[in-house]
Amino acid sequence: MPRRSYDQYCAAARALDAVGDRWTLLIVRELLPGPRRYTDLHADLPGVSTDVLASRLKDMEREGVAERRRLPAPVSAYVYELTPRGRQLLPVLQALGEWGAPALDERRPTDAVRAHWFALPLLSHLERLGGEGVVEVRLDEGEFHVRVGGSGADGPVYGEGPVAGEPDARLVLGTETCVAVVRGELTLEEAARAGRVAVSGDGALAKALRVA
Structure with a gap:
């Protein structure tokens, strides 16, 4: 049809x-x-x-x-x-996620969740730090990694699980803190200063969060 x-x-x-x-x-x-x-x-x-x-x-x-x-x-x-045309939808998904973030209030009993669903919103916040690199993120629900500074045109900008090799930065945080960052209630830098994000790694992105 x-x-x-x-x-x-x-x-x-x-x-x-x-x-x-x-x-x-x-x-x-x-x-x-x-x-x-x-x-x-x-x-x-x-x-x-x-x-x-x-x-x-x-x-x-x-x-x-x-x-x-x-x-x-x-x-x-x-x-x-x-396809390449399909990957051009990356900024569309990012914009929709940013627009919908305020609706992430209290999680409903029927709400499913996967760790990697937070990848695109967190990627937007990491890109505001400037620089490029791979960041590994561990939440309560699991791990994923994001490639900061990529456009998505040449390959995936995030993936499930830990990255192969050594990431530029590792972030460990609770889902509640992650939601607060995504909703714009605090920045990643503020969360790191408050001890709500554990940051490790030797890359520029890790250093930016530690000295923020």
């Missing part, structure tokens, strides 16, 4: 024709770290049905936002990944 369209000669309407359906931008969020299998996507999108996820992925392929490819042997599994 053809997808519904707003039938408006407007750039915003055309964009929403492509990625405005429910779940689509959250799938983009899950693909920003790099290629992922269908089962992994489904696991990190609690609440989406298998039928809806499959339908959205097909729509994203048709719109040139994502593509499906087979990994070489011995893995022989299929993965989905963003």
Whole structure:
């Protein structure tokens, strides 16, 4: 069946024709770290049905936002990944996250959470420090890493789990502190000064937080 369209000669309407359906931008969020299998996507999108996820992925392929490819042997599994056009949605997700941050008030009993869902909001705050590097972050729910100073055009700007090799900085903080930073209630520098963020590492970003 053809997808519904707003039938408006407007750039915003055309964009929403492509990625405005429910779940689509959250799938983009899950693909920003790099290629992922269908089962992994489904696991990190609690609440989406298998039928809806499959339908959205097909729509994203048709719109040139994502593509499906087979990994070489011995893995022989299929993965989905963003196209260059899909990766251009990074600033859109960042802007939406910043706009929605004030709504992160008390967590509801039904709210799912994954550590890497905080990656993009924290990346925006880390970029305000200036400089470049890889920052490893440990929250109550798990670990992720972000690449500060990258545009996303040349590869993932964040990933789940610890980074391979030595990061420029390691941050350990509670989820409550992370939410406060994301909501703009305090800066990372203020949280570090107050002892709410443990900072280690020898990179410029670690030094910037320690001396702030």
